Amino acid sequence: MVGFIVSRLTQSALVLLVMSFLIYVLLGLMPGDPIDLMIGADPDVTAEDVARLKALQGVDRPIMERYANWLERVLVGDLGYSRLFSRPVLEVLVPRLAHSLVLMVVALVLSLAIAIPIGIYAARWPGSWTDQLINLVCFAGVSIPPFWLALLLILLFAVGLGVFPASGMATVSDGGLLDRAHYMVLPVLTLAFAGIAGYTRHTRAAMIEVMREDYVRTARSKGVAEYKVVWKHALRNALLPVVTISALDFGSLFSGALVTETMFAWLGMGKTIYDAVMGNDYNLALAGLLLATVVTLAANILADISYALLDPRITYRVERRG
Amino acid sequence: MASARNLDMSWRRFLRHRLALVSLVVLVTMAILIAFAPAIETGLGLDAEEVDLFARLAAPNPIHWLGTDELGRDLMLRLLHGGQISLFVGISAALASALIGSVLGLISGYHGGRIDAAVMRFADGVISLPLLPLLIVLAAVDPVKLGFPEAVAMSESFSVYRIIAIITLVSWPTVARLARAATLSIRHRTFVEAARAQGFGATRIMLRHILPNAASPILTAATLTVGNVILVESVLSFLGLGVQPPVPSWGNMLTGAQDLISEAPALAVWPGVLIFLTVIAFNLLGDGLQVALDPRHPTARGDSS
Numbered sequence A: 001m002v003g004f005i006v007s008r009l010t011q012s013a014l015v016l017l018v019m020s021f022l023i024y025v026l027l028g029l030m031p032g033d034p035i036d037l038m039i040g041a042d043p044d045v046t047a048e049d050v051a052r053l054k055a056l057q058g059v060d061r062p063i064m065e066r067y068a069n070w071l072e073r074v075l076v077g078d079l080g081y082s083r084l085f086s087r088p089v090l091e092v093l094v095p096r097l098a099h100s101l102v103l104m105v106v107a108l109v110l111s112l113a114i115a116i117p118i119g120i121y122a123a124r125w126p127g128s129w130t131d132q133l134i135n136l137v138c139f140a141g142v143s144i145p146p147f148w149l150a151l152l153l154i155l156l157f158a159v160g161l162g163v164f165p166a167s168g169m170a171t172v173s174d175g176g177l178l179d180r181a182h183y184m185v186l187p188v189l190t191l192a193f194a195g196i197a198g199y200t201r202h203t204r205a206a207m208i209e210v211m212r213e214d215y216v217r218t219a220r221s222k223g224v225a226e227y228k229v230v231w232k233h234a235l236r237n238a239l240l241p242v243v244t245i246s247a248l249d250f251g252s253l254f255s256g257a258l259v260t261e262t263m264f265a266w267l268g269m270g271k272t273i274y275d276a277v278m279g280n281d282y283n284l285a286l287a288g289l290l291l292a293t294v295v296t297l298a299a300n301i302l303a304d305i306s307y308a309l310l311d312p313r314i315t316y317r318v319e320r321r322g
Numbered sequence B: 001m002a003s004a005r006n007l008d009m010s011w012r013r014f015l016r017h018r019l020a021l022v023s024l025v026v027l028v029t030m031a032i033l034i035a036f037a038p039a040i041e042t043g044l045g046l047d048a049e050e051v052d053l054f055a056r057l058a059a060p061n062p063i064h065w066l067g068t069d070e071l072g073r074d075l076m077l078r079l080l081h082g083g084q085i086s087l088f089v090g091i092s093a094a095l096a097s098a099l100i101g102s103v104l105g106l107i108s109g110y111h112g113g114r115i116d117a118a119v120m121r122f123a124d125g126v127i128s129l130p131l132l133p134l135l136i137v138l139a140a141v142d143p144v145k146l147g148f149p150e151a152v153a154m155s156e157s158f159s160v161y162r163i164i165a166i167i168t169l170v171s172w173p174t175v176a177r178l179a180r181a182a183t184l185s186i187r188h189r190t191f192v193e194a195a196r197a198q199g200f201g202a203t204r205i206m207l208r209h210i211l212p213n214a215a216s217p218i219l220t221a222a223t224l225t226v227g228n229v230i231l232v233e234s235v236l237s238f239l240g241l242g243v244q245p246p247v248p249s250w251g252n253m254l255t256g257a258q259d260l261i262s263e264a265p266a267l268a269v270w271p272g273v274l275i276f277l278t279v280i281a282f283n284l285l286g287d288g289l290q291v292a293l294d295p296r297h298p299t300a301r302g303d304s305s
Helices: A002-028 A034-039 A047-057 A063-075 A089-124 A129-143 A146-160 A177-211 A214-221 A226-247 A250-264 A269-278 A282-310 B004-016 B018-035 B037-044 B075-111 B113-127 B131-140 B150-154 B158-186 B190-197 B202-238 B252-258 B265-293
Strands: none
Touching: A002 A063, A002 A282, A002 B113, A002 B131, A089 A129, A089 A177, A089 A226, A089 A250, A089 A269, A089 A282, A129 A177, A129 B265, A146 A177, A146 A250, A146 B202, A146 B252, A146 B265, A177 A226, A177 A250, A214 A226, A250 A269, A250 A282, A250 B131, A269 A282, A269 B131, A282 B131, B004 B018, B004 B265, B018 B037, B018 B075, B018 B265, B037 B075, B075 B113, B075 B158, B075 B202, B075 B252, B075 B265, B113 B158, B131 B158, B131 B202, B150 B158, B158 B202, B190 B202, B202 B252, B202 B265, B252 B265
């Protein structure tokens, strides 16, 4: 087990290193140039000034050298300044990561709370018309463009009924807990929708498999009430891995959150990365992407480890070849 | 090779999957409408590109069946042209992913060892990354800095090919994994060993003996990929990083819709309906293929699905 964790950690560290280099190079290939942006508004700057500035900032050095310098600074916790916010990158990112996590956790809890009962219900009579209907709705859930769902929710609840605000995080004059919750409703619904579809299918599949097991038949044959068989015997075994894995599927949550945050002007990580890329804020974009990668990779490792711990049929032996 | 009897049985299983059948009909109808877009255009005597600022945001009427957009262009024709682009992007990127994924999956499954380890670790790496933020950076790269001549980078259709390329870059690993798994399961079967004993080369064995037997999962994955690509394309185009106007795509037609949502809700509804219908149709079709092509699938035996 320790070997398994170590090998997963090394592998992720390697992915992270490669990724950091790729992001660094890719961001360097975005339109514009930090020095040009810096002097954009000043007509008095001469060509020599530009060259001097470039040398001062090190932009004229080869890419490997610049990357090494940047990496060295990152490793001691210096992520640089954000151009858009004129503040250290970390000061911008940390509160925004918190905003994202709040949104993601609430959406996750909501979607699991809805998906698990539905999935169990569908698994009780596989092939019945309710099961087929649930299946179709799940397909709809994963096929709907998230931004369009957001548009529809805005159209219905903000423009039409006027019950929920169309964007933002809180009323300026209020900002209390209830007010914030009010602003969260539509973004959470948008983000939860795809999750519900996915988790329902996972739950259904896991429950169907478990209900075929011998110990479930044993429980039934010794006269345990059906609801007890389902909710106690079967559920515990079916759900633990499903919930763990689903909950740690941060990669797709992050992607979903980016769209949702952008649509509802929710100041989270996704929107920050989007704004930074669109606004040529190199330092912020770099740090944001790197943080998103770290969180996703960490969640993947946790999911793998807990899966191996929860399901004894999974071996943690490092796979050499098939 | 699947025999004629096998194909017949698969076809019958497919017919029993009613949702997949409906999806196929929906997609074929849509493809026909889109293919006849130019004919419809001349038939109605309209031009999809024609801007008419006096007819902005018109309600549906006998000339403009679905009304007009914020620049007075005919909405229905724009939807058909947008569909052309969205479907083209979806199918091209899915085909490219299927091709790259199959080749790499076959090679790493057949040869194993270092090649296998390298390809699969790379695929794992791509899959474990936060997809959308990565795509946004890829889409924001300046093509001129990559060495494309300015004339090419500025041309209207460039953004279409760029989006196909970057989506392919992140979607081949799924196909590669499936192709590899299928290859591993048949690599040591008797007919493959026989071909090897006869002295056939690795390429011939992979193409003639393994690929036909690995075709079902690849086909299913490719179908599901089309839906996914269309979804991702719409998100990127909506965010202003995919297909660039004036070339219409269902995604970029929704870009301005949020600001106009109280004046012209129809603009926010129609492109989304079409994206949704197309994506769900491809997903259901993929599901149907999975059931039809896999005789061991639980729902394949008898009971309806």
